Amino acid sequence: MAQATVVLSFHEVLLHQSDVDLLDGPYWLNDTIISFYFEYLERVLFTNNDELLFVTPEVTQCIKMVGTDEINTFLEPLGINRKKFVFFALNDNNLPDMAGGSHWSLLVYSKPESCFYHLDSSSGSNHNVAWEFASHLISYFSPTGSINFVDKECLQQSNGYDCGIHVICNTERLAECAHRNGHIGMCNMTVKISPGSKRREILEIIRNLSSSH
Template sequence: MEDEVLRYKGVVLRRSDLDILRNPCYVDDDIINFYFSYLSSFCCSQDILLVPPAVSCCLASDEDLKDHLEHLKLSGKKLVIFSINNCDFSCGEGGGTHWSLLAYYRDMNAFVHHDSMEGTNRWAAEKLYEAVKGSVGAASVSSASASKLSSKGRNKNKKGSAAAAKFTAAPTSAPCFIEHHTPQQLNGYDCGLYVMAIAKVICEWFENECKGKGDQWFSAIEDKVNSSVEDSMRSEILSLIQEMKNDN
């Protein structure tokens, strides 16, 4: 068996994961799961849920859907973050070539898809959205929040604008799906780094900025996520792993 490097909250990282982070390679689900677990441990709010990649895949595949949804208790969360992969959605199977992020925000009554290779994973994100949208419970959206979402959608993305307009008209209806403009990766393998960087920004925004503001995290992503994450996220996660190893 390959040497273990670190065990953290049920996630096992191995030497091959370090090699992935040290080289220009596609990030696997173990690394994303580790980073999501790390973010979860530092989020003070119990209103945030970061769903492990394997669970997101199972939800999209409709395998054991009821059991997974009951365990996640989505109706009790204000912010839920999923990683999206373009695999074949066979639960427990690997594969896939691209990661993106889907975030549900109750105050917005919407699932927002962020894809660093815009359009590539929309079908996969919509599949997960269809699987879980009925399990998040009711939401009530302020007119101010709806108005800002609609405005940002018009400025950033025509598809997002159309979804936002529909959402504004019926704020207490089922949550809508929005494909929102996202900073774009410069190569074909760093998508997972963008997912982790965007998840970090959204969690920081929720913890520090959103309270009392009828705003979304979109401007924070535009300000903080760019091509620099293709190097900085690898270094950050490697340093984090080393720190945890030293503490053990």
Template sequence: MVAKKRQIVLHYHDVVLDEEDMETLKEGQWLNDNIMTFYMEYTERELIPQGVNDILLLRPTMSQLVTYYPGTPSDLTSALPPHFDKRRFIFIPINNGTPETANNGTHWSLLVYSRPTNRFYHYDSLHSTNIKEAKLTAKRMTALLGTRKSPDFKSSSAPQQENGADCGLMVVGIMDCLIKQALASSSNSKALKLDASSKVQPPNETRSWLKSLVYHLQPLTKSLSPKRILAKLV
């Protein structure tokens, strides 16, 4: 059987999106890893000013690796982004999928490590559905933070989704809100806070914004040679 040719929609730096990825941005669909990664890549390059190195957006694949790596977490030090143990804020998407059920996760939530308070904050738009996974990730990541004392863990208030499919969009909205707060925070002692009254963009608006952003950036893909795009797929 001949494999179906992958229809590339966007090649943005280290991220390649195809038509299947874009399907997850349709109403009622569950956001996949590639779209989440695209949002983080775009935010790092366009929202976070150049030279600001104390905010890290950990990609979903790396979050899963730290959580489910069979060896000790310290073995992964060389695979982590630079200065991981010095970052002031680390944003970590949590997915309840496991290595045995790859691409079969059913819920996204957000874990944030704040070095000023030495605490993990968990934001879940569906009550505490991912609390077990978030605590496991926090436990595994503690050894990589370079802190003298183990961080605390707090379940934080977050806007709640109204259906079963918007969790990924809620994570994007919450993350966007928190990153802006982190950038505006000038004091190392200032805690990062979010509650249901914070201005988090509604899921339908986030969905539309992401789709518009992809199509706005499409000329970047058209300017690349097929060989450069294929190099990202292998």
């Protein structure tokens, strides 16, 4: 069966053929593909930048479901104390023990700016999810202070299935801005995104990594 065929083992992520097939579109991306790209950003594209943290959807989902006093259990092993920018891939799944949901958006914590930035390619769809998650994190990141929450303008998707690709593109662009400028609030996120091209690019990355492994 295609689902049982392992295409690539990349650090913490195991990609099956059924995951990779989602990139051929027009399909909604699952947790595994987004986790793979977050790992790729950390391990390959931004390997020398210790100020950026890309939190996979699985870990984000766990953090959503635990008490504030348990958040550190998930973030401390990731070196959270050294990080200035933390990227969370959020979906609207509210079931604690399983993957799922129907829409992805991006929440970024900027320590230098003391702000959570939320980028939603279907504006408003995940606002409540992001606000609740940010509220959950505020007492962890700033026990005595306050952190702003901003719905940051970004390019809107043109269909019902490319939200995951937009999260990936937005994460990469904001990470570049953070690395280059030390802040993300002024980064223009309305630049054109080509979901089809990005899907093909990720497929090529997976093929190259698979052949080299």
